[in-house]
Amino acid sequence: MKKALKYILLLPLALAASLYLTAGVALYVSQRGIIYQSSTTIVAPPPAGSIYSARNIAPEGGRLVVWTAPPARADLPTIFFFHGNASDVSDFAQFGEIFHRQGWGVVLADYRGYAGNSGKPSEQGLFDDARALLAAIHPSGPVLLWGHSLGTGVAAQLASEGLGDALVLEAPFTSLAEVGAELYPLFPVEWLLTDRFDTASLVPTIDMPVLIFHGTIDPIVPFALGQKLAESFGARAAFVPMENVGHIPHQHDLSGVVFRWFEKR
Secondary structure, three states, rough: OOHHHHHHHHHHHHHHHHHHHHHHHHHHHHHHHHHOOOOOOOOOOOOOOOOOOEEEOOOOOOOOEEEEEOOOOOOOOEEEEEEOOOOOOOOOHHHHHHHHHOEEEEEOOOOOOOOOOOOOOOOOHHHHHHHHHHHOOOOOOOOOEEEEEEEHHHHHHHHHOOOOOOOEEOOOOOOHHHHHHHOOOOOHHHOOOOOOOOHHHHHOOOOOOOEEEEEEEOOOOHHHHHHHHHHHHHHEEEEEEEOOOOOOHHHOOOHHHHHHHHOOO
């Protein structure tokens, strides 16, 4: 009788442990599908009359399409924009037009596995694509690296390698592990992650002006993580909290702040 009672009492614990382990394995196996919510659908080229031209920067036989709009003068800045995990090359198009009207160049980057591009996304793959983009398009004026959400990890990596002159981080995080810990608090995300995007670890190696935007009600990347990252930069970073704004600050016109900050950098 005692053995039967013990079995009955332990059965729910064993079942819960089994379910937990199964869920953890599923999370580990599917993590890249969660991180990179890419689409293989080819994005239509820029419409007629657009400021942008589509350009394939992949080696022969591959596809890595970006949109480019050159600066009005060779000495004016060019923004290289790296989008978030569920976006595509068109994500920044309208906002980029605002900067282009002031003479700035705009390059809208896309990644492998996104928007019909060749390959599958990964942390190192995105870094390699970003480096290839800078190597293929090298304006003579200043380069402003701008990342949104997941793209902040890409932009920060380039900045840590000295491949730009200024860095804008929009809805950034300290590391993907800290974001994961917020989203999946019951699991040891720190141990499970293969792609880490550890921007906080890059802070000592980023030697350029930094501007950070973060919405105070961001439901995807907690505002506290952007604030924590800004504090780790200290006086090297300007932090702009955006009250009652969610995960996409660039739905608002940020150009005035960027122009003033860039002039004073």
